[in-house]
Amino acid sequence: MSDDRRSAAEDLSVADAVKRYLRRIRRDRADSTVQTYRLDLRQFVQWCDAEEIEQVSELSGLDFELYQDDRAAEISPSSLENQMGLLKRFIEFCEDIGAVREDLHETIHVPRATPDEQSRDEKLTTEAATDLLLHFRDESNGLFGTKWHAVLEVIWHTGARIGGVRALDLGDYDSEFQILEFRHRPRQGTPLKNKLDGERDVAILPEVAEALDRYLQEHRWDRHDEEGRAPLFTTRSTQGRPSPGTFRSWMYQATQPCWHTDEPCPHDKRRETCGWTSSESASQCPSSRPPHAVRTGAITFHRDRGFDPQDTSERVNASMRTIEKHYDKAERRQKMENRRRPQLDKLSLDDDASDHD
Secondary structure, eight states: OGGGGGGGGOBHHHHHHHHHHHHHTTTTSHHHHHHHHHHHHHHHHHHHHHHOOOBBBGHHHHHHHHHHHHHHTTHHHHHHHHHHHHHHHHHHHHHTSSSSEEEEEOOOOOOOOOHHHHHHHHOOHHHHHHHHHEEEEGGGGTOTSHHHHHHHHHHHOOOOHHHHHHHHHGEEOOOETTEEOOOBBBBGOOTTTTGGGGGGEOOOOHHHHHHHIIIIEEEEEEEEEEHHHHHHHSSSSSOOSSHHHHHHHHHHHHHGGGGGSSOTTTSOOHHHOOOOSSSSTTGOOOOOOOOHHHHHHHHHHHHTTTHHHHHHHHHTTTOOIIIIIOOOOOOOHHHHHHHHHHHHHHGHHHHHHHHHH
C-alpha cells in the first residue's frame, strides 16, 4: 500500500483534498453534478495556487473572504451563492477527515442572492415558441420534421432536459400511442439527471408525433452509437448519438426568430449573410435561446395553461419547489389571474340574485 495513501491529513494539498471530496460525492451524485462541482472547485484550487496556498491546513477565514471578493467581481450573485455554498461543504469534508480544524467551515460566509437573482429570467416566451413552431409545421417551407423542428417540439412539449432528450433511443418512441419513454442507462452512457427517479413515460400531442415521424422518415441518419444502440436523434458522424453540445447548437439555431419573421433583424443582420446562423456560431445571436431557456419557457407554458401542477412536476421531472423557484416564470398579473379569477364568479351579484329567486 502506498505511503501517500496514508499521509497525514493536514499535509493534503488543496488539489488532493478536492479530489478526495469529489471521490466521496461521486458515490451518490449524478456524473453531471460531480463535473459541475469539479469545475467550480477548480476555480478555488487555481486561486490558492495564485495565492501560494499549498495545503488545506493553511486556509483561514480571511482567505475565504478574499476568495469571495475576487469571485464576486466575475460571476453572478446566484453563481456566487452556489460556489461559496459548495466551498463550505468541501471544508466540512476536510474537517471530517481531519485535514483542517473542526470549526473552519463556520468562517465561510455564503451570500444569499435575492429571489430575482436566483431565478434565471432568460426563457423562450410562449409567443416566440408559438411563432417558431407554427413556422416549422408549415410544410411549404421545407423545415417540417427537420432536426431543429423535431427537437424543439420535444423539448417545448415535454419540458425535458437535454440529457433526457439525448438519452432517447428509437425504441423509446411509440408512434402508435404517441409516447416518449425516458430511461436511465448510466452504464451505456446516457444517465438521467435524477437517475431512476427521472424515468417516466410522457404522452405527446399528435402534431409532435407527426414531426417526429417525418424526422424519422426523411431526416434521421441511420446510425448506432458506440454501445450498439439506435438513438432517436442522430448525427451524420459514425458516433451516431449527438453530444450535449450538438443539441445545444441545434436549439440555438432553432430559436432564432429570423426563421419566421419578415421584420428587420434587431441586430442589423440579414439571414442570407449572417454569420450567426451556423451551428458553430448560433449561440452568438442575442435572440437565440439555449435548451434550458426552452425548458424554462415550456414549464411556464404548462403552468399558464392551467396544466395540473403535480402532473407538470412528473412530466418535466422537477419538484414542485424547484418549479416554483426556478422555472415558473408567469408574470405577476398572470399568477393573480390563475389563482383568483375562478373565484370571482362566487362574488357575482347576478348569481346571488338567481339563488334567491
